[in-house]
């Protein structure tokens with residue numbers, strides 16, 4: 046094991062300090078060090094989008110960042126998306142209602158990609174939605190219901 | 203797979219980064235957006251002993267007008283910042299049009315302009331745009347700064363004129379000439395995927411409506427951005443008729459790039475077809491924008 050470094054960061058509003066190896070991917074840090082397993086890992090080379098989280102409000106691939114790079118940052122993962130334990134985020138509610146998930150493996154990545162995007166695009170067209178989702182793969186749904194869910198969420202928001 | 207161990211540095215200034223590069227040289231890799239480097243480390247195709255992270259150097263992230271009407275882009279400007287910049291839209295419209303073709307939104311949020319050019323991936327859009335627009339890059343190291351012209355920068359597969367002790371600090375594009383037109387075209391399997399074949403075109407017309415400037419650069423056809431000089435030369439002095447453009451695109455496929463790469467993504471024959479088809483479309487749009495309908 047190589048030298049470790051101390052990092053401190055905020056995830057879903059909670060502060061954490063951990064000693065980590067520089068080579069630890071941010072996705073593995075979330076899953077293995079913080080037990081936040083909602084962030085999924087499909088490919089580890091940036092293609093599938095399952096690991097998408099927000100770093101300082103911006104959607105990025107957590108498999109393409111090292112945990113040490115998130116030192117001092119504010120992160121949001123799917124666990125922190127809903128406003129409270131009894132409530133769903135409008136996107137989550139819409140995904141459930143529109144059957145926008147089957148196995149659910151891809152879902153956290155879709156939600157975290159869409160949450161900041163929808164805030165900036167309150168009335169999206171189908172075409173815009175498909176472009177926004179071009180970096181997320183889903184092997185189950187065929188995407189149609191996901192597009193429907195985004196339109197539904199745009200109406201709720 | 204997981205990346206191999208490395209020693210991590212996060213310098214706060216270009217000077218500090220240059221010092222680290224001078225110290226570690228060949229053992230070190232610069233980490234910009236990580237959108238190309240980290241995948242290769244995850245696959246253990248790259249195993250650098252030292253990583254020098256440029257993400258904590260704010261002086262490398264800016265988009266400024268240049269004195270000559272062109273633009274200066276700091277290496278650590280994220281793709282998304284260039285994509286959304288009004289200055290780029292107005293002073294470097296070919297770049298503005300190209301940015302959405304690069305990868306997916308989440309990758310553009312993190313990937314950097316300088317990283318894309320330094321990486322010199324043969325399937326990348328920006329190296330071809332740099333060559334087409336006649337831009338240049340500033341390299342900085344402990345020994346100082348130097349400028350490298352685009353046509354001397356790309357040396358081959360993932361290889362540039364940057365020395366191991368230099369970092370790419372700035373990319374500069376000149377203003378477009380008067381009565382110039384441009385276009386970017388590509389075919390990819392899915393929006394945001396690397397192009398199977400792509401092309402950038404820049405053309406100009408004289409007062410009589412004849413072509414006095416033509417540059418055509420393909421990507422994803424060889425070891426790096428690939429100019430088509432014979433196709434371009436055939437256009438000079440011509441009126442941009444549909445026949446002239448088709449003949450030029452034909453020359454690009456038959457004379458300039460007769461043997462494009464073949465790989466699992468596309469055969470050479472398919473690429474030759476795309477070289478012709480995309481070349482003609484790009485030229486057509488560029489000449490329309492220059493004011494001479496084709």
Ligand SMILES: Cc1cc2nc3c(=O)[nH]c(=O)nc-3n(C[C@H](O)[C@H](O)[C@H](O)COP(=O)(O)OP(=O)(O)OC[C@H]3O[C@@H](n4cnc5c(N)ncnc54)[C@H](O)[C@@H]3O)c2cc1C
Pocket residue numbers: 090091092231232233234235236237238239240241256277278303304305306309312313314315316317318320321323325326327328364368369370371394395396397
């Ligand atoms: C799924 C996916 C799809 C993609 N599709 C496309 C696409 O269609 N078109 C495209 O062009 N790109 C694409 N990319 C790549 C993306 O654009 C990268 O951001 C870019 O190629 C590299 O930029 P970076 O900042 O991430 O560099 P990094 O990955 O950090 O670095 C890449 C290389 O450049 C070197 N380097 C970086 N910055 C500097 C510097 N300032 N000075 C000297 N050397 C430096 C590094 O040492 C490293 O060797 C894709 C990536 C992914 C994961």
Ligand code: FES
Pocket residue numbers: 085086087088089090091092093094095096097106107108109
């Ligand atoms: S696991 Fe990060 S993009 Fe697939």
Ligand code: FES
Pocket residue numbers: 145146147148149150151152182183184185186
């Ligand atoms: S719901 Fe199964 S991969 Fe998307």
